[in-house]
Amino acid sequence: MLPLFVITSLLAFASSKPCDTEGSNRELLLSLNKNLLRSLETQEGLPNPSVHLALRLSNSHNLAKESEHLNKLKNNLHNDLQSSLSNSRPVAGLLALYTLALKSSCYDLNTVTFTVSEKSETLLTHLKKQMEQEKEHIAFSQRPLTNYYQYSLGVLALCTSGIRVNNHVSNKLIKAVEHEHFKHGDTESVDTYAMAGMALQCVKDSGSHAQNSAELDTALSKIKQKLLASRRPDGHIGNEFSTGLAVQALLAMGTEVAECSASMEAMRTAARNNIYHNPMAISQTLPALHQKSYLTVKSKECLNENNTLTLEPLDPVVVLPTETNVAVTVEVVTSSGAAAVYSVDVPKGSSLLEALELLKGKHVGFTYEMESSLWGPFLSAVNGEQARQSDRRYWHLSSDGTALTEGVRDFKIEAAQRISIKNKSY
Numbered sequence: 001m002l003p004l005f006v007i008t009s010l011l012a013f014a015s016s017k018p019c020d021t022e023g024s025n026r027e028l029l030l031s032l033n034k035n036l037l038r039s040l041e042t043q044e045g046l047p048n049p050s051v052h053l054a055l056r057l058s059n060s061h062n063l064a065k066e067s068e069h070l071n072k073l074k075n076n077l078h079n080d081l082q083s084s085l086s087n088s089r090p091v092a093g094l095l096a097l098y099t100l101a102l103k104s105s106c107y108d109l110n111t112v113t114f115t116v117s118e119k120s121e122t123l124l125t126h127l128k129k130q131m132e133q134e135k136e137h138i139a140f141s142q143r144p145l146t147n148y149y150q151y152s153l154g155v156l157a158l159c160t161s162g163i164r165v166n167n168h169v170s171n172k173l174i175k176a177v178e179h180e181h182f183k184h185g186d187t188e189s190v191d192t193y194a195m196a197g198m199a200l201q202c203v204k205d206s207g208s209h210a211q212n213s214a215e216l217d218t219a220l221s222k223i224k225q226k227l228l229a230s231r232r233p234d235g236h237i238g239n240e241f242s243t244g245l246a247v248q249a250l251l252a253m254g255t256e257v258a259e260c261s262a263s264m265e266a267m268r269t270a271a272r273n274n275i276y277h278n279p280m281a282i283s284q285t286l287p288a289l290h291q292k293s294y295l296t297v298k299s300k301e302c303l304n305e306n307n308t309l310t311l312e313p314l315d316p317v318v319v320l321p322t323e324t325n326v327a328v329t330v331e332v333v334t335s336s337g338a339a340a341v342y343s344v345d346v347p348k349g350s351s352l353l354e355a356l357e358l359l360k361g362k363h364v365g366f367t368y369e370m371e372s373s374l375w376g377p378f379l380s381a382v383n384g385e386q387a388r389q390s391d392r393r394y395w396h397l398s399s400d401g402t403a404l405t406e407g408v409r410d411f412k413i414e415a416a417q418r419i420s421i422k423n424k425s426y
Contacts, residue, residue, distance in 0.1 A: 025259075028268055030309075032276070032286050033058050038311055039279035040069050045372050046080055047072040049094070049101035054283035056104035056300070057292050062309040070105050073098065078112075085116050085126060092130040093150030096157035097374075099127060100294060103161055106302035124163055127154060131169050138172045146389070148176050152195035159202035160298040170203050171212065177219040185396060185426050187403075190230050190238030190246055197223040197249035198294055205295075224253055235266030239405045240275050243267055244285035248293035257291065264289065278410050280375045324348040326416045328355055332366070333422040334385050335393065342366055346413055352397070353377065353408040355419075376407045379421065387423045396424040 036051060043051075052069055055061070077098060084091045102109055102123075112123040131154045134144045144151045155173055158165050173196055176182065182192040200220055203209050209216050227246050230238050237246035247263050257263060267285055276282045287293060325345040333339045344359040359366050369381035379395040380386060387393040397404040397411075398420045404411050 032282055033060055036282045037062055046077050048374050049097040050283040051279050052101040053104050054286045057287045057296055060309040061305050061307050063307045082114050085114050090145040092134055092146055092154040095127050096153035099157040100297055103297050135169050135172050148182055149192040149195055152199040155199035156202055164208045165203055170209055174215050174219045177222055185424055190242040193223050193226045194245035194249035198252045201252045202295055235262030240270045241281055241405055244288040247288035252293040252295045329418040331420045332382050335423040350413050351409050352411045355413055376409045382421055393425050396422045
């Protein structure tokens with residue numbers, strides 16, 4: 001029997017209350033779709049397969065621009081993955097997203113190959129090998145080479161591509177759900193529960209896990225409970241940036257999420273307030289607002305698509321320099337617990353990245369290094385100390401004691417505050 005709070009949450013998701021007019025919601029979807037399409041023109045670094053996936057799952061398309069982006073994925077991202085595979089770097093998550101992006105364009109995955117040690121094998125063969133390596137690492141050290149989010153992505157990509165997922169691989173994910181291993185630092189990762197939910201639902205739908213179906217059902221039930229229990233009073237699940245994946249997972253697992261449910265309205269409100277200005281954030285939210293999930297890729301046919309999405313020229317935005325400065329205190333805490341405190345005045349509205357750059361120029365003792373990701377740049381080293389994923393460490397950022405949900409380029413400093421940068425394990 002389901003706990004009372006779960007039944008209550010399910011009713012809340014299914015309930016239909018008055019919400020914005022259908023026309024207003026449709027306009028918002030179209031605006032987000034255009035923003036995501038426009039992001040292709042200003043994309044830094046490698047083309048983003050998550051953005052491509054969201055564009056392909058939308059109802060309106062600009063097929064010419066989507067095709068152009070597909071070619072960039074097949075060249076630039078493909079070459080980067082080739083380099084990683086040749087150098088034995090674990091890339092299960094990115095390889096999985098690449099697979100899903102290609103599948104969303106109905107591309108023949110059997111024609112996509114990588115050559116390692118003079119041996120050419122298909123993309124799906126390499127993804128299966130990556131997942132085997134991840135599985136073996138879990139058996140040896142009780143955790144994946146990368147993390148359970150990427151592991152779940154790998155299971156999902158194989159499954160939606162029609163590949164039978166090895167029972168040993170899916171069992172590791174089921175056990176991780178059972179033992180609640182989906183944590184980032186001290187908090188549970190709603191994103192990981194959501195991705196695991198979509199992955200395991202795909203495995204269930206494929207019928208390839210019939211022998212341990214009870215364990216699989218228990219894991220799916222637990223994921224659903226975790227997601228429902230993470231719903232805030234304002235409708236967001238976890239936070240503003242995890243709600244999209246959480247709603248996708250609930251939809252995939254058969255939970256009705258009504259058009260006017262609190263979580264759908266919460267995402268729309270956040271979108272209207274420009275919370276989702278990062279293309280990666282839009283790419284995870286837009287499918288949910290379309291009431292679709294990544295599982296949709298499995299049956300996508302790419303026929304008779306609505307090719308009416310066009311971009312109007314934008315008026316140039318003139319940003320006037322602000323005359324108001326705000327005081328920012330930056331505390332850096334190393335892995336040993338040693339702390340250093342700095343202060344710097346920055347123009348109001350500066351990004352945290354801009355503030356760190358100003359601080360670096362002012363204080364000889366403060367340095368930092370960045371690495372790129374699909375979400376944008378992130379801190380990899382501060383004052384000469386690394387926080388590597390391979391060491392299960394990261395730089396935890398907070399403002400006045402509240403953990404940041406945005407990256408260093410997206411978080412804006414509007415008032416005096418204390419920024420904490422801590423080297424933490426997960």
